[in-house]
Amino acid sequence: MKLTKELGISLGFLAGTTFGSGVAFLFRLQSLEVVASVTLFGIAGAIAGIITAVILRQRQHENASSKMPDSH
Numbered sequence: 001m002k003l004t005k006e007l008g009i010s011l012g013f014l015a016g017t018t019f020g021s022g023v024a025f026l027f028r029l030q031s032l033e034v035v036a037s038v039t040l041f042g043i044a045g046a047i048a049g050i051i052t053a054v055i056l057r058q059r060q061h062e063n064a065s066s067k068m069p070d071s072h
Contacts, residue, residue: 008053009046016045 020041024034
């Protein structure tokens with residue numbers, strides 16, 4: 001499966017909201033604080049996911065270009 005920007009955002013958002021929900025549960029936060037926690041961690045996860053997708057794509061391009069034979 002190819003890691004695209006869209007997939008990175010989706011997986012990051014899913015992981016972030018799940019983590020935010022868990023944090024809210026562990027700290028027994030009230031409803032407004034739960035929404036804020038899930039929102040913040042979801043956004044952070046989406047940003048981390050897109051950054052990861054971009055970095056991995058750059059590494060794949062670098063590896064592919066280094067494996068090409070030189071035409072000297």
